[in-house]
Amino acid sequence: MLRTTALAASIGLLGTMAHADTLTFYTAGPGGLADALAEAFEAETGITVNVFQASTGQVMARLEAEEANPQADVVVSASWGSAEEMHARGLLMEYTSAHAETVPDFLKHSHYAAQGVSALAMVWNSQSDVPRPEEWSDLTDEVYRDLVTMPDPSQSGAAFDLVAGLEAAMGDDAWDLLAALADNDMIVPGPNAAALNPVLQGAKAVVFGAVDYISYGQAASGESIEVISPASGTVIAPRPMMILESTANADSARAFVDFVLSDAGQALVAQTYLMPARTDVEGLRPGINDLTIIDVDADAATARRDEIIARFNETVINR
């Protein structure tokens, strides 16, 4: 009897999962944004969007595991390099949305375009007893001893981009800076949230290289933190949106990409404190033109990923 019930339950569920007009959307955060986009798109077109939201690493892991039998139609990752690699392997469908006209050239490609953009910044707890830092290098000062955290570049694509960017801008000085931070007892507790959480409660005072939009959102909800973008330059992390070549729902997938880049879709992007990909849509925080941006060759950085991670681990984590 019990087994019959179990079987009936799972079969019943099979039925409900197999809708005709559905789109499968794999995305790196923010989770609220993915849901909001899915709901608005469904309201407009009647097409159901099934969202899988996780970190970039998890999204990519899932895509790779499913490679023999791909499930996703549209994918958003938080790492530009991942889109380049997928394109190089011929996994992406060519598509340029009509709405992509005002997306700057460096944020689009024949096969993918940015959904939104975040930047890397310092996040400082203004209730901590330490002064407000202005520059990356300030954090090597004795007053910040044992009070700095940094996301792990091997787990956070954005933190990796920062390390690669600092190296591009400063050469070997970047590694001296990281070594000095390590000497100042900076900790590398894991992905973004793990680096930010101790700073929120005050166990630590500053994040070196946090993804900025999450912190803007938290500051807006009343947390006593401030997002600081160093004048010497920072790195941006565009979030590429792509359609998989294997999709069986190409029309719906194109419609979804169009929707994300439409006025309504970009407004939803802006509400999460990301920079909208389109320059003609207003953001809720400083935009690309307000920041000093370090130019990183994502291709070259991706190619050297293992080497950069190894050097980071040697310099900071296992020093």
Next chain:
Amino acid sequence: MFKRKPLPMLRAQSVLTTLAAVALLVLVGLPVVFILLQAVFPDFARGSFAGAFSKLAILTENDRLLMQARNTLMLAFSVMFGCLVFGLPVGVLRGLFHVPGARIWDVVFLIPFLIPPFIAAIAWMMTLQPRGYLFQLLGFDLGGFLFSFTGVAFVMTLNLFPLVYFAVSRALEMVGGRFASAARVHGARPVQAFFLITLPLSIPAIAASLLIVFAMSIEEFGTPAALAARTGFDVLVTGIYTRLSDWPIDMSGAALGSTMLMAMVLAAFALQNWIATRRSYISQTGKPADLEKTDLGAWRWPVIGVFSLVALIGVVIPLAAIAVTSLTGTISGGLAWSNLDTRHYVPLFQKGSRATQALITSGWLAVVTAFATAVIGGLVAYIVVRGTGRGRAIMDGLSVLPNAIPAIVLAVGIILAWNSPFLPLTLYGTAGILLIAYIGILLPYPIRYAVARLRQISGSLDDAARVAGATQMGSLRHITLPLMAPSLIAAMMLVFAIASRELVASIMLAPAGLRTVGTFVFAQFEQGSVQTGMAMSMVAITITSGILLVVNLWLARQGSSAFSG
């Protein structure tokens, strides 16, 4: 004439054996085969058999993998020790004495299983780290303790000690009264009777629970992920996770690490099996059991004190930290009345919200998993202990499999196996795949609990029933099953509790659009909404413990209990 009679019985047993074997092979064997294939053929996931064994060099060249293996073992042994310290005394007291509020304590000690380990670790972090809740209340912090090897082992112990509590208390209830009385009649003092009779007879149950503690601590992901990274303390499972979730993905490395984990659990199982089978522990002969427990007398209050202390550290503090965090407006605002705010609960109760969907999904998944694992696990255990001939030997080997496989490894194996392009029909991409994963991951509970229990039930009860004319199925139904039921029900409650907040397999396997409590909470934390994640945990813990409490009270009214013999 003489030959015809045994046939139907043999047939019944071989049908059962086949059914159970097929279930085990599909749920657990298949994923393992695919993982082993992946370990050997690096491009197997892409359907290629090229480059066989080319990745095995990692094993010898990678010091990191060996260091992770060493750390994993050290941690597992520390957690086992910790669980004995935390779980054994309360388990012994609960099993032998009339502890006031016994049923309440049972439900209280189930709560650690309802708290997602990842969230428990965050809760301890927010309590003990510099400027955490402890500091805000008392002016000092224990960050140095928490972010250390001991700290990680401490938090994991608090997640797992109930396994020992339940196993020990149940086993002692069974052997305590009558055997101890017999010993006393022969002149043993109570303490002698305990150490010479009761404790040794409970060894299979204790060893079984320690094996599960061992298996769970080497596969535990949430706590090391939240805490160990702060200490530079790497374990195998975080290494496997990194290999699987860091792009580019290293399937072969993960498969190799998984093979090492499996080898460890298999070794532990062999040891446990040796302990459990080298002597007979039959204590249930069908004679009316004397379940009278000893009154505590003057020890009543000290015992309540011990239970309260364990509950305070293991349940109250982490639960309070979760509750308090979920009720603070901002984290940086800290413990202040002005910071009290229920806004993080609001999105959870909106009709049709993702949170509600997640609760419903996890609810039915946990219920179905509990029943399915009990059926399959009970069957497997019955065949392992009572079966004869070839079926038994095969099943004995297969029954170890679920234990030997960390959840994350099984999840990857399931992706590889069920997402193969050659399958005409697949559950992959539906909720059914989560069910398969949950059942595979949680099968060890019913199997181990029921095996340990069956070893204490004398086979002569079956024989007596058969002599009295019952068929094998009849004696199974009327004799063995009722005697196994308490263990199976206890295992079901554990399975329900763990399945209701399962994380790792859910992250890997939940189809797009489907959310569980675990993935919802994890995503909230990853997105920076710590309080919403904590609020969801509170809601889920409250609902689940409420259900378990009701079930337990109902069982009590039926004259039985999930946690007593």
